[in-house]
Amino acid sequence: MSAETKSPSEAKSTDRREFLRTSAFTVVAGGVLAACGRGASNSAVVAARPTADSDQSGGAMAAHPAVPSATAAADEMDRMHEAGIKAFPAKTTGLGNQLLAPKIVAGVKVFELTASAISWETTPGVKVAAFAYNEQVPGPQIRVTQGDRVRIILKNNLPESTAIHFHGLELVNAMDGVPFITQPPVKPGQSFTYEFTVPNSGTHMYHSHHNSTKQVGMGLLGAFLVAPKETTEYERADIDHVMVLNDGFHGYTFNGKSFPATQPIVAKLGQKVRIRFMNEGMMIHPMHLHGMHMTVFAKDGWTLPAPWRCDTLNVAPGERYDVIVNCNNPGTWAFHCHILPHAESDHGMLGMVTALIVQA
């Protein structure tokens, strides 16, 4: 039996997404029936007849009172929306972007990254094929200080070649991580060692630069955060939150998870939250915060000469923005991409939605 012909009661036992697809279709078909009355004959409508006869009044072709039918559909839609909100933040297996402590070897900070193919849960019940560093999407968070000597040992356990590019760092050419331009590809089973002195501070990224539509889209990416030698006012935020945006093979995600499995940012009233947006996807995402504004103070790791304020910040592929939110308005505030299909559908919020929770 196809999803289109399941009744709502049958579909309730399946996952929310499938059920929502089914009910969305039924709503459309019911609307067509209500509008056309007898004579609707296209095959899609015929397939939906059993579900359209929700009141058992004599078949889908029988006249249905328009208002009660519309109310039932609205209630069902609301139930879906509420269920998504109530589930937030939903538990899933696996958490990416976890701080990776370096091993210190003769004064060098050594980080080991192993790339492998894994299964990754983006939202409850949705498991996707992923390429991951250290079995995390995003890969482990790397934090260093400007001037540090670092060594990154990449082990490739993928079925294809790869390489790491340190996006935003102004490195010596040989460390730029682009196969056939600055190094040979790292073949399956091989390792490659990157070593450099960290030249510039700011919010940066590391990701594959080989077959990257697939490899970055499947999860070979992570945050590379460089503290400046001298701490600025903005570096002294109470909470420092990395938000990696992606829109590849895993759908619309923040830090590898889709709503309702995205993580909220939780702050106390009066605290300063620093948010580091980074877009590893292929689309622009205008990030919109409700209730409070964001003060943008850095772009691509570079401190702006004059910070500026906004509530919607367009983050294009490859860009990073650092913002401060002064949490002066208590409540749970929606925080989402404002390209609406990236955030909501008939079956409720999805994808690029989270919340800033300001506790009074």
Ligand SMILES: [Cu+2]
């Ligand atoms: Cu978006």
